[in-house]
Amino acid sequence: MIEVQDLTRRFGPLIAVDGLSFRVERGEVVGFLGPNGAGKTTTMRILSGYLPATSAGTVAVAGHDVLRDSMAVRRSIGYLPESVPLYPELRVEEMMRFQGKLHRLERRALRTRIDEVLERVGVLDRSRQLVGTLSRGLKQRVGLAVALLPDPEVLILDEPTSGLDPIQRREVRRLVAELSDQHTVLLSSHILAEIETMAPRVVILHEGRKVADGDQSSIIESLSGGAAGHVSLEAAAAAEPDRMAELIGSLPGVARVEVGERVGIHHSFSVFGEGDLREDVGALAMTQGWALRELTWKRPSLEELFTRLVIGTLDAEEEPVPRSVAEPAVEVSSAPDLPLAGGELPLGAPGTSAQKTIYSLNPFDRGASRDLSKPVSVDDPSPAEDDPESGA
Ligand code: ATP
DSSP states (O other): OEEEEEEEEEETTEEEEEEEEEEEOTTOEEEEEOSTTSSHHHHHHHHTTSSOOSEEEEEEETTEETTTOHHHHHHHEEEEOSSOOOOTTSBHHHHHHHHHHHTTOOHHHHHHHHHHHHHHTTOGGGTTSBGGGSOHHHHHHHHHHHHHTTOOSEEEEESTTTTOOHHHHHHHHHHHHHHTTTSEEEEEESOHHHHHHHOSEEEEEETTEEEEEEEHHHHHHHHTTTOOOEEEEEEEOSSOHHHHHHHHHTSTTEEEEEEEEEETTEEEEEEEESSOOHHHHHHHHHHHTOEEEEEEEEOOOHHHHHIIIIIHHHHHHHSOOOOOSSOOSSOOOSOOOOSSSTTOOOOOOOOOTTOEEOSOOOHHHHSOOOOTTSOOOOSSOOOOOOOOOOOO
């Protein structure tokens, strides 16, 4: 339904999208993720036919080539840009009629269709209100109504929940879930927790490149080096935390122990290894006389892994190598093959400043870190553009 092959977009010396390839099949809901400036909006605007690519191997939507047949692409797509281009001086229904004319919808059918989509997004009772007087959340809904008006096969939603309060965000999430029954949806966000609930599959961009692509559970598993989760322990003891970590690390099946922050008299540890090791860690705590406050099995969130993937590499360059208090129990010679973006995954050293790795099996510890400070190359500089968001 959406096919992007080797797409590149430059703005002067900046490569905003760099050789990007991905596919979205009919009926899929795909989350487009990445930090600010990753290239999400640029890609979505190219897909929607509002911005030309610098070089596009293949960019096709619903079987239409974006370059050669951009009108057909626009007809197949409902696009909700990040800043919704609405007409403040028009009433909601007037603006919808205007949009309908732009889409050349038949006049009588248009009236019914406008009511249908306004009802669908929950603003039918606002149809006589001036657009400029709507709250931000209501404007976002009207923007969605505009995108839905021509009943497009594909919906491209750029940060649909941006700037909304938690209740409005929940409403928009519910709406997207409903829409996904009938449309192929590509939606962007830099709020990972949100995408986690809306899109089973995610494509992660960083500095214009795809760094991961797959369903969330396989991404989580791959990025965490095959570990489905870890044991989280909080305990108070007379022993020093390094000694406690050493004892935990000597348990069979434990690959790595991270020492977390101290909270009051309790020390926290994350224990990685072969599966759920709560019983072994609990038994150790009992024999050592540690006072347990927490012993839980934690599955990493996409957010945690994303931070390691994107931000962790930066931390890795600034931070010294984590202090080791013991030799690694198992050597890892290379990062595992990740079924993600064909080796494009930039893996760096792990963790946050609050954590020290003791035993390590984690691919983040030793993988080659990408040089994020390196300036992008300029092969064919063209003047920077600043084209305003086109309407519709
Ligand atoms: P955000 O989450 O902040 O919306 P994004 O992932 O959508 O970010 P883009 O808006 O696609 O990122 O921007 C990618 C890069 O391209 C950024 O560095 C941005 O400044 C640059 N860029 C985007 N549009 C233009 C333009 N018209 N002229 C010059 N640079 C641009």
